[in-house]
Amino acid sequence: MTETPYNPVPPTMEGPFVYIKKKRGAGFWVAVGLSIFFFLCSVLLFTLFIGSLLLHKAVGTGVAAAEETPITETVVEGSGEDKVAIISIKGVLTSESAEGLLIEKPSIVEVVKQQLNHAKKDTHVKAILLEIDSPGGGITASDIIYNHVIKFKTDSKKKVVIYMQDVAASGGYYIASAADAIVAHPTTITGSIGVIMPLINVAGLINRYGIVDNSITSGNMKEIGSPLKLMTPEETAILKSIIDEMYMQFVTVVATGRNMDVEAVKKIADGRVYTGKQALENGLVDQLGYLEDAIEVTKKMAGITTASIVRYERPYGLADLLGIMTGIIARKNTIKLDIPQFHEQDNTKPMYLWTGHSIGN
Numbered sequence: 040m041t042e043t044p045y046n047p048v049p050p051t052m053e054g055p056f057v058y059i060k061k062k063r064g065a066g067f068w069v070a071v072g073l074s075i076f077f078f079l080c081s082v083l084l085f086t087l088f089i090g091s092l093l094l095h096k097a098v099g100t101g102v103a104a105a106e107e108t109p110i111t112e113t114v115v116e117g118s119g120e121d122k123v124a125i126i127s128i129k130g131v132l133t134s135e136s137a138e139g140l141l142i143e144k145p146s147i148v149e150v151v152k153q154q155l156n157h158a159k160k161d162t163h164v165k166a167i168l169l170e171i172d173s174p175g176g177g178i179t180a181s182d183i184i185y186n187h188v189i190k191f192k193t194d195s196k197k198k199v200v201i202y203m204q205d206v207a208a209s210g211g212y213y214i215a216s217a218a219d220a221i222v223a224h225p226t227t228i229t230g231s232i233g234v235i236m237p238l239i240n241v242a243g244l245i246n247r248y249g250i251v252d253n254s255i256t257s258g259n260m261k262e263i264g265s266p267l268k269l270m271t272p273e274e275t276a277i278l279k280s281i282i283d284e285m286y287m288q289f290v291t292v293v294a295t296g297r298n299m300d301v302e303a304v305k306k307i308a309d310g311r312v313y314t315g316k317q318a319l320e321n322g323l324v325d326q327l328g329y330l331e332d333a334i335e336v337t338k339k340m341a342g343i344t345t346a347s348i349v350r351y352e353r354p355y356g357l358a359d360l361l362g363i364m365t366g367i368i369a370r371k372n373t374i375k376l377d378i379p380q381f382h383e384q385d386n387t388k389p390m391y392l393w394t395g396h397s398i399g400n
Contacts, residue, residue: 110157112349116334121346123337124158125168126151131392132176132210134183148180152187154351159195166198166341167191168333168348169218175210175231175392178285185292188217198340202333203227203324208312210391212323213289216296219340222333223315223324230318231393232293233310234285236278242269285389297322312393 115125128151136146145153158164169188175181192199201207201218208231215221215229223229245252245267252267263274270278286308294304299322307313307321318324326336338346 110154111352113352115348115350117346117348119345119347120163121341121343122161122164123166123168123334123341123346123348124154124161124164125170125348125350126154126158127170127172127350128184128211128214129170129172132173132180132184132214134177134180146180148183148187151184155187155191157351158197159191164197165343165346166200166337168337169199169201169214170204171201171207171211171215172204173211173214174206174208174395175213176390177210178234178389178391181210181213181391182288185214185217188214192217192219198337200333200337200340202330203229203315206393208393209233213292213391216292218296220326220336221324222326222328222336223318224329225315225327227315227318228312228393229315229323230307230313231310231395232289232304232308233391234282234289234389235310235392235394236264236282236389237394238264238270238278239266240269241266282389289391293323312395 112122112124117123128147130147132147134146134148136144136149155167158167188199191197198219199217201215201221203211203215203221203223204227205224207215207223207227207229212229212232252265254262254265254267256262260274260277262268263277264270290301290304290308293299293308294301297304303322307323313321313323315324315327319327326332328336334348338344
């Protein structure tokens with residue numbers, strides 16, 4: 040038997056076997072280039088993010104961060120060395136900081152305090168225009184901002200004018216009472232001078248299903264306001280006395296700020312809201328107008344004819360922006376009852392708040 044010699048060349052091919060390297064197309068190199076570009080961008084963003092977080096921790100969070108963060112100015116109109124600074128007070132008034140996933144943003148109370156201090160130190164700022172668009176909020180937060188405005192006026196001798204936008208009710212009006220003049224937009228809703236302590240009681244519901252509250256207390260008034268038991272007349276009287284005291288504080292603030300008699304304020308301070316026109320008729324505002332009218336009033340009260348109208352802004356770093364984005368994502372994926380008096384942080388606390396105002400996301 041004769042062996043067939045080994046032949047490395049396939050029988051279907053003639054001549055020596057040659058390996059030909061296939062050339063890469065232009066699309067391949069474009070894809071590689073883009074991949075490298077996006078990888079480098081990711082590395083850069085990550086490095087900036089870590090650096091921003093380290094800087095944020097170095098200056099502190101919450102109140103400390105608010106005090107250290109510089110304020111930038113944006114000129115919205117006008118010119119000249121003299122300035123009128125616009126400070127916005129918007130949303131529900133609270134002393135609590137806003138928490139994102141990565142950072143803690145200062146509360147509206149701290150932001151307003153910081154901006155007022157900045158305006159007080161700036162000798163070119165001749166007056167402040169406070170823009171208010173708020174249904175009110177916490178009693179303490181409202182009073183703290185009010186006190187900051189009063190202190191600003193006393194220390195700096197500069198005028199403060201309020202410009203009311205959509206809503207300036209309850210705590211929003213409480214703050215407005217500190218101003219030298221109030222200009223309301225023709226469509227403004229204001230007033231709601233009063234106090235509310237939201238108390239939901241489910242005692243009847245849980246009794247129906249045989250649920251028993253076995254809470255142990257140190258005194259018979261420790262459970263006052265509990266949603267699990269019906270309130271007694273004595274408990275109601277105690278809480279009503281607290282509400283009445285805070286109500287009188289509100290009335291006194293309005294009477295002082297608007298130069299009105301306390302009894303006259305009481306007649307219009309039953310909690311109702313007013314249109315801008317109705318508020319003007321009741322002495323709660325000085326005139327109706329638009330932003331440009333409020334600016335002219337402010338300049339006139341400051342004794343200047345021309346000025347640069349500036350808005351204060353807080354610059355955000357990368358960590359802040361990522362924190363805001365994560366906060367938005369968290370809110371979008373959280374189901375919540377969007378009624379102010381049922382927000383967890385406000386529940387059962389006395390508030391200067393118009394509860395008829397719904398807060399949108």
